[in-house]
Amino acid sequence: MKPRLLFTDKSLPFILEAFGKSINENGIIIESKTGEPVLTPEGEEIESKQLGGLKRGSEIFLKDDLYSIMNLSEGKY
Amino acid sequence: MTSPLDVDIDAIHRYLKKSGVTVIFDVDGETEATAVGSLYSWEPKDKILTISLPVAHTSQRKKTAVFKIIRKIHNDGGLLWKKSKSxxxxxxxxxxxxxxxxxxxxxxxxxxxxxxxxxxxxxxxxxxxxxxxxxxxxxxxxxxxxxxxxxxxxxxxxxxxxxxxxxxxxxxxxxxxxxxxxxxxxxxxxxxxxxxxxxxxxxxxxxxxxxxxxxxxxxxxxxxxxxxxxxxxxxxxxxxxxxxxxxxxxxxxxxxxxxxxxxxxxxxxxxxxxxx
Structure with a gap:
């Protein structure tokens, strides 16, 4: 079983920085270089407080709501 | 000469090779490990590897090393997930x-x-x-x-x-x-x-x-x-x-x-x- 990493809310900016992402003035997660918003597989922008996590393939950013958790559990991402 | 940081990073990579490891990552507060200058602590029973990094007082070298660890977990197919929703x-x-x-x-x-x-x-x-x-x-x-x-x-x-x-x-x-x-x-x-x-x-x-x-x-x-x-x-x-x-x-x-x-x-x- 592969290791998984659980991050605290306070460590989110650091996690994002590891992937070249940051949070803009509206609280949206963006590409640090371009300022473009990061999108979920459903094509939605993500408020930093709504981020659930990050999955490989290549970088899939997921929300923390029940629908995203269901799809993640069902291997749909 | 091997630095304490290199020793910590090597140890973290060794633990990450074990099956079923949960890494808890935090940037807040002082833990027993950070109090003695270490980057991590290991709890063998539940295979929990806690990485604590008080970001404000951390060197860029240390940050870069931890970025690499986080990206490696991700690149190896491990899920990165919010602790409060785990x-x-x-x-x-x-x-x-x-x-x-x-x-x-x-x-x-x-x-x-x-x-x-x-x-x-x-x-x-x-x-x-x-x-x-x-x-x-x-x-x-x-x-x-x-x-x-x-x-x-x-x-x-x-x-x-x-x-x-x-x-x-x-x-x-x-x-x-x-x-x-x-x-x-x-x-x-x-x-x-x-x-x-x-x-x-x-x-x-x-x-x-x-x-x-x-x-x-x-x-x-x-x-x-x-x-x-x-x-x-x-x-x-x-x-x-x-x-x-x-x-x-x-x-x-x-x-x-x-x-x-x-x-x-x-x-x-x-x-x-x-x-x-």
Whole structure:
């Protein structure tokens, strides 16, 4: 079983920085270089407080709501 | 010469090679490990590797090393997930393994629109948590369903929790023509004409107004009755007050069909007396 990493809310900016992402003035997660918003597989922008996590393939950013958790559990991402 | 940081990084990589390791990453506060200048601590029983990095007082070299570790976990296929939502993820996984609603979900999969079906799947999980008594999660999950699937999704959650999918809708689908079922389903799910669910914002006057609306829908759809559900001490109390306040001159008659004093919950049938 592969290791998984659980991050605290306070460590989110650091996690994002590891992937070249940051949070803009509206609280949206963006590409640090371009300022473009990061999108979920459903094509939605993500408020930093709504981020659930990050999955490989290549970088899939997921929300923390029940629908995203269901799809993640069902291997749909 | 090998630095203490290099020693820590080597150790972390060794632990990451073990199967089933959970890494907890934090940037806040001092831990036993950071107090003695270490980057990590290891708890062998549950295979928990805690990496603590007080970012404000950390060198760029250390940060870069930790960035690499985080990216490696990700590149190796490990999930990075918010700690405060890890319990929900785990519980959902357990629910999937147990799969108590498989039969009903398989039944409705080819029948329902995809969004309704997804709302139903989430609602089944909500009901599972509700039965286990995890009340804190229930309202949060209901909000998630409503935010994702709108008012229709919220209604599906209410109907699912009250058993409409397992009982009424399932048996009806097997008994009537498909087109008729479709119309009935829209009436129940889209137009909310079959059941009224009392929520905590409703007082007796609000229930009265909603029952009037339900009465008009029953008239429109030529239905002989509809139901009112009250769950939770406050909702049950308000619903009882509403029933008590009826004068007997209404165009409908209410009787309690079922009550569970433990939950507490009550289910009422409202018989439509006059539909002209």
């Amino acid at each position: 319990e929900v993820l785990q519980t959902f996984g357990e629910y999937q393994k147990e799969d108590p609603d498989q039969e009903t979900l398989e039944f409705f999969k080819p029948i329902l629109p995809i969004d309704d079906f997804n709302a139903l799947k989430l609602s089944m999980f909500l009901r599972y948590e509700d039965k286990k008594g995890n009340k804190n999660n229930v309202q949060r999950f209901k909000n998630d369903i409503r935010n994702r699937f709108g008012d229709r999704g919220g209604n599906i959650a209410n109907l699912c929790t009250a058993g409409y999918f397992d009982e009424e809708l399932k048996s009806l689908y097997l008994r009537i023509p498909r087109e008729e079922f479709k119309e009935y389903y829209e009436m129940v799910v889209g137009d909310k004409a079959r059941a009224l669910f009392i929520h905590h914002d409703m007082g007796v006057d609000e229930i009265d107004a909603e029952v009037e609306k339900m009465f008009l829908k029953a008239t429109k759809y030529h239905m002989g009755d509809f139901k009112i559900h009250g769950k939770g001490a406050d909702n049950v109390k308000t619903l009882r007050e509403f029933i008590k306040s009826r004068t007997g001159k209404e165009k409908y008659k209410i009787h309690i069909k079922y009550e569970d004093p433990k939950l507490p919950a009550i289910e009422c049938i409202v018989n439509v007396l006059q539909t002209d």
